Amino acid sequence: MAIPVIDFSKLNGEERAKIMAQIANGCEEWGFFQLVNHGISEELLEKVKKVASGCYKLEREEGFKNSKTVKMLDELVEKNSNERLENVDWEDVFLISDDNENEWPSKTAEFKETMKQYRAELKKLAETLMEIMDENLGLQKGYIKRAFNGGEEEQETAFFGTKVSHYPPCPKPEKVIGLRAHTDAGGVILLFQDDKVGGLQILKNNEWIDVQPLPNSIVINTGDQIEVVSNGRYKSVWHRVLAIPDGNRRSIASFYNPSLKATISPAPELLEEKVDEGKQFNQEIVYPKFVFGDYMSVYVRQKFLPKEPRFQAVKAV
Ligand SMILES: O=C(O)CCC(=O)C(=O)O
Numbered sequence: 001m002a003i004p005v006i007d008f009s010k011l012n013g014e015e016r017a018k019i020m021a022q023i024a025n026g027c028e029e030w031g032f033f034q035l036v037n038h039g040i041s042e043e044l045l046e047k048v049k050k051v052a053s054g055c056y057k058l059e060r061e062e063g064f065k066n067s068k069t070v071k072m073l074d075e076l077v078e079k080n081s082n083e084r085l086e087n088v089d090w091e092d093v094f095l096i097s098d099d100n101e102n103e104w105p106s107k108t109a110e111f112k113e114t115m116k117q118y119r120a121e122l123k124k125l126a127e128t129l130m131e132i133m134d135e136n137l138g139l140q141k142g143y144i145k146r147a148f149n150g151g152e153e154e155q156e157t158a159f160f161g162t163k164v165s166h167y168p169p170c171p172k173p174e175k176v177i178g179l180r181a182h183t184d185a186g187g188v189i190l191l192f193q194d195d196k197v198g199g200l201q202i203l204k205n206n207e208w209i210d211v212q213p214l215p216n217s218i219v220i221n222t223g224d225q226i227e228v229v230s231n232g233r234y235k236s237v238w239h240r241v242l243a244i245p246d247g248n249r250r251s252i253a254s255f256y257n258p259s260l261k262a263t264i265s266p267a268p269e270l271l272e273e274k275v276d277e278g279k280q281f282n283q284e285i286v287y288p289k290f291v292f293g294d295y296m297s298v299y300v301r302q303k304f305l306p307k308e309p310r311f312q313a314v315k316a317v
């Protein structure tokens with residue numbers, strides 16, 4: 001089984017309806033799908049790979065090798081213990097955003113300008129995807145973006161972040177995981193994963209299935225806030241990354257999240273009586289209305305736990 005692969009270049013052609021339906025299906029049935037021919041140039045993507053890998057070698061690898069995680073695994077192996085490492089991830093990761101530009105890696109040639117250009121393109125793609133979701137859900141154009149920007153049309157307060165991750169080769173992949181299973185907190189996530197080194201899996205019908213590497217594709221998934229706005233129609237899906245014995249998985253995840261001040265709730269339009277292609281969706285309100293910053297306070301403590309208690313724990317407004 002493989003997650004859907006969608007040819008995004010056909011969105012504005014004769015096959016628009018078909019592509020829109022494929023994206024609706026990707027959101028409803030999978031929570032994850034891959035875009036090919038998404039309009040981001042191969043040249044830029046090749047540069048992104050180069051600066052991300054170069055940055056790992058030059059600015060990160062040494063730190064990972066001396067990290068607590070590596071030490072803890074060494075100790076387990078030395079003790080010949082049959083335990084696993086819990087509550088840690090075999091991962092090197094840093095976050096870049098407009099807010100921390102002066103802290104971005106600075107020693108790797110062309111890192112900054114390449115990632116700036118990449119982030120600008122991905123942000124546009126995220127906005128296009130949100131409009132597609134608006135249309136597929138029967139919401140007004142711009143609804144999700146407005147909700148994530150605190151209801152403002154012009155002022156952009158939503159958060160667009162990019163996580164640059166590596167999952168270095170792991171000598172004991174049976175003893176530790178690359179990234180523990182979770183659903184993503186925010187809105188739309190756009191992942192540029194390694195061409196060859198897999199490891200990312202999603203939970204579908206109680207089975208973990210691989211997100212197949214497909215060179216230069218962009219993997220899309222939706223987070224908990226899209227689940228709330230869509231009143232459960234687009235569910236955020238559990239995923240994890242396995243540690244791999246050979247190969248250093250590179251993955252660059254960008255996410256369009258609400259502003260911390262934005263109030264998030266199910267879209268009122270989705271609470272009206274409606275039958276869609278024979279499918280009856282839940283019209284009862286099953287999610288609270290809350291401020292996204294309050295949700296994040298709960299999420300940081302409960303990221304790797306079931307998500308439903310998070311919706312119960314967040315302070316409702
Ligand atoms: O690195 C990956 O492939 C997935 C990353 C991820 O799930 C996350 O950053 O939330």
Ligand SMILES: [Fe+2]
Nearest residue numbers: 182183184239
């Ligand atoms: Fe994730």
